[in-house]
Amino acid sequence: MNKPLALIVDDEPDIRELLEITLNRMAIQTCSAENVAGAKALLRQKPFDLCLTDMKLPDGNGLELVDFIQTLPDSIPVAVITAHGNMESAILAMKKGAFDFVSKPVDLSALRLLVNNALKLSEAGSVKARQPRDSLLGESVIMQEIRAKIDKLARSQAPVYISGESGSGKELVARLIHQRSSRSDHAFVAINCGAIPHELMESEFFGHKKGSFTGAVSDKKGFFQAAEGGTLFLDEVADLPLPLQVKLLRAIQEKKIRPVGEQQEIPVDIRLLSATHKNLGDMVKDGSFRQDLYYRINVIDLHVPPLRERPGDIPVLVDHILVKLTDADSQHRPVLSASALAALQRYHFPGNVRELENILERALALYDGSSIEIDDLNLPADSRKVAKSQDFDPSLGSLAEHLEKIERKAVTQALEDNNWDKTAAAEQLGLSLRSLCYRLKQLDMDY
Template identity: 40%
Template structure:
């Protein structure tokens, strides 16, 4: 086991080891009815939980002041201060503690007030034991995941600059180890992974943990720059090199001198451009477009692609010699579906991020919403999860993100059914155009609005895709995420 893994192994469960069970958690029950307290204590103790009992708000607050708990079961109708009166004080003292309200008087007004005050869930007496246990386990799992995430970030920040990468799964720990080993070297790195896996974040982490950290990190999405402009973008040009070159301009290789140049979507480069990149990798020299003098640079290259470059080499679309130059150190970024234990951490991270960005109170996921996230396949990976959480925050009117606030593809609500409801008199042609527009827009978003990549996914020429975008009035948005 490497040093980085040893740092986090003491606090984080990893794949292949026994996971930390939620029923090892400690629960506090605040309820004035002895029969309710005893019933809950018996049920939870048999499930392996550690349980403390309080008969009123005063004793409950005393327990909370002296002990750490993973969940609070709070009665609404307590003598003296009610559960609703206590809840704001509890949330202020322990903002991360999940609270489930229990009551025999569950009006809609009470539910709304409790959720707004910070309760995670609301259970009415008499309850279904299996459902209550499922809600308790889900709430505790989320609480433990958030605590682990905080600890992980604190530990990794102390040793490495991984503050923007969230994960505790075995694939992520292996990547942290590899980055720690790779970062200090001068070697070229090739990041491979599906769209939305965070390739730029990992490139930044390599740069931030390298001796080049005080020099520029310069990213360029080579697939988003028109091929006729890419050479000038990377190498610069002299005045008069082409019609619009009214002044000399540095290229990104010069801007990144001493630092790191991140070439994203490198598989989209033309063969001619690949030859020019190969020469720079070999000699660390290049010329401005239209120039006659060679320029020497000290730049580390990190390249990224979401296509299999070996397949592209076999198909004659990518130079074999360039592939081997880039493939000195190859890091495979895992898709989100292969590290599902990171989903609660990532969801929590994005909910906090977008609540802060929108000046809103912090949001949490309901148990049902979390189950949906854990069951989904995530073809768009972390970027798709981030978009779903941003949507949930923006559309929410209370603290809890429920399944209704999640995108339709997550919940199984089909777009076509909604379309038929909205346009009952539409012709088949109109409906098909609307569906086609939605599919193209969705794929473009997943491809980070890279039309070349989307055309390859659809297996159609780029010109055909452009015609469809214009004919269907597909809205093009450019909003980079990684």
């Protein structure tokens, strides 16, 4: 089997030699360049598996190489070497697509962890071939974009801040990023920061030594150690108290923690993902969330849309949830009437996907065993009134004709709203462009 090939870019001969020796001892072949021009020439000539580049180079900086590597037909993981404490450069590099960073003076154990994680992305079983255990359902344009972003983010170590309303699926997005990443063989540790008493937070996050406080009868590992080699997901990160925010910032920047009662810091290797339904930007302005921590966890922002913004995804979500709740296959699951499904697609869903699941679970206990009707959904009174006003009336024609009128009206309205731009209209309807074009042909509106 061929040895992996790494490119080392640094203008200091001592640093290049140190990195070459370290990687050679890991059975990795190396090539070196002392500037941006030399590195670009080598990248065009050889199929590298990894690039390590200093940030400051004689004819430019490492960010130029990060940008250049993103344009290559076969993009490779690239990590930047930054001056100690220069987190702004490291964050900018990861925003541009860098895999990770390492600070000078280079910690060789941290470097080896970084290199091993990066090389996993170049193995034959790449992240795109991995089959996730969970799935993010929906064919709306916005959900297709989110799935594409998840695939891209899985190839990085950059912290990701997942924003979105409660119940919109933020933890599922975090799990998918983990499952598609080089860390998928290690733990995914999900923590609800709002559920931990403040006086216990430091011990829960960083662990403690026996005897460090009353009740500490044995050593205990914290969340960071439990997620070693894997992913730590901090849900409702906005609920962290300010004193712990300071300690969390240091742990993220130094990649080390200090358990309560311990004198020495312990290196940790985790990927940090965080989420909240609150507006962290507003909390930074009012002083309840540290600005430096906000910028550190918000290297990349991924917004999960509320369910009401993608009503076209509701039918497939309903099918999936009913199969899961009834433990039946798709052919034997209960079905919703056309009017019940239409009512769900018009509903505001303040609780998003979680609320949809609760509504369907309640409906399964109420329906008569044939099909789930509007009354079985038990939606709020005002939404039921709107739904019932559009119920099917057999005296006005067949059910197919009634549904076609509703669909034709919705499609026409979307096209008019977007000046007959089909791509924009499809996005408004929560459909792919292909699906919209198919429906236009079926409705004889393809003109």
